[in-house]
Amino acid sequence: EDQVTQSPEALRLQEGESSSLNCSYTVSGLRGLFWYRQDPGKGPEFLFTLYSAGEEKEKERLKATLTKKESFLHITAPKPEDSATYLCAVQAWSNNDMRFGAGTRLTVKP
Amino acid sequence: EPEVTQTPSHQVTQMGQEVILRCVPISNHLYFYWYRQILGQKVEFLVSFYNNEISEKSEIFDDQFSVERPDGSNFTLKIRSTKLEDSAMYFCAAGAFFGQGTRLTVV
Numbered sequence: 001e002d003q004v005t006q007s008p009e010a011l012r013l014q015e016g017e018s019s020s021l022n023c024s025y026t027v028s029g030l031r032g033l034f035w036y037r038q039d040p041g042k043g044p045e046f047l048f049t050l051y052s053a054g055e056e057k058e059k060e061r062l063k064a065t066l067t068k069k070e071s072f073l074h075i076t077a078p079k080p081e082d083s084a085t086y087l088c089a090v091q092a093w094s095n096n097d098m099r100f101g102a103g104t105r106l107t108v109k110p
Numbered sequence: 111e112p113e114v115t116q117t118p119s120h121q122v123t124q125m126g127q128e129v130i131l132r133c134v135p136i137s138n139h140l141y142f143y144w145y146r147q148i149l150g151q152k153v154e155f156l157v158s159f160y161n162n163e164i165s166e167k168s169e170i171f172d173d174q175f176s177v178e179r180p181d182g183s184n185f186t187l188k189i190r191s192t193k194l195e196d197s198a199m200y201f202c203a204a205g206a207f208f209g210q211g212t213r214l215t216v217v
Contacts, residue, residue, distance in 0.1 A: 034206055043116075043201050043208040044153065087153065096141055096166050097155035098206075 002027045006088050006101035013078055013108050021073040021104045023088030033071050034098060035064050036087040044087055047073075078108045113139075114209035116202050122215045126191050131212045133185040133202030143203040144177060144187045146170070147211075153201070159185065192216045 003026045013019055025033065032051050036044035048057045050066040057064050061082065063074045073086055085105045089098040115134045123129050135142055144156040157167040162179055174196075176188045189196055192214075199211040 036208075041199075041211075041213070043114075043199075043210045046206050046208070049206060089153070096158045096160070097143065097168070098145075098153075099155070100153040102152050 002090060002092055002099045004088055004090055004099055004101035006086075006104050008104060009102070010105045011107070013075075013106070015079055015108055015110050016077050018074070018076045018078070020075070021086055021106070023071040023073070023101055024069060025071070025088075025090045026069075027090045027092045027099075029093040031091045031093045033066055034089040034091070035062075035071070035073055036089065038085045038087055038103065040085075047086075075106070078106075080108045080110050082106065083108045112209070113207035114202050114204050116200075116209035116212050118212055119210065120213045120215070122217060123192055125194060125216055128188065128190050129192055129214060131187045131189075131200050131202075131214070133187070133209060134183060135185060135202065135204035135209075136207075139204035139207075141165070141205060142179075142185055145201045145203060145208075146198045147201065148198045156187075156200075189214075 005024045007022045032049050035047040038044045048064040053068045055066050061076045065072045085103040087103045089100040091098050113136045117132045142159045145153050147153045155168050157171045158165045174190050178186050194216050197216045201211045202209045
């Protein structure tokens with residue numbers, strides 16, 4: 001069964017303190033791994049899709065990387081406005097839906 | 111312009127009543143989805159829709175639920191005879207892009 005585990009559950013950083021969020025996955029044939037940002041009471045906001053091991057994508061202070069077993073979301077010099085829950089999801093070739101992890105709740109203090 | 115627009119943003123309904131949640135996705139996507147998120151829990155897949163037909167559905171998507179695309183643009187999720195445990199955020203997605211959701215509260 002496809003599974004997605006995110007760690008840590010919560011992360012508190014000082015502004016400017018870089019860190020990484022982890023997404024470990026088990027899927028029978030990865031079609032794509034997705035990262036989203038979700039603010040309270042809002043829908044998931046698309047950040048990245050990664051398709052194959054070794055792939056990296058960047059957007060502002062965020063960089064996502066992918067291996068055959070996990071993905072990392074690296075946050076460089078975060079700002080308070082980066083505070084949100086970050087969700088990871090996988091999509092397998094065998095079906096069309098996305099399977100989500102529970103998310104990492106990031107708080108960045110000024 | 112958002113990829114997906116959902117209405118209403120919040121719906122309160124009595125237990126046992128029917129609700130219809132609406133979604134207007136950008137039309138150049140092939141797949142459309144409904145997901146739900148119970149407060150404090152994971153986002154869960156409900157159903158996918160392709161070529162005006164259901165392509166996949168989860169165990170959650172039982173006979174209480176139905177989806178339609180009545181006019182080629184709007185996309186609806188109907189929940190018949192709502193239960194307290196149906197209270198959640200319901201998200202429509204076009205491809206990888208999610209709407210802002212409808213918060214359904216069943217009282």
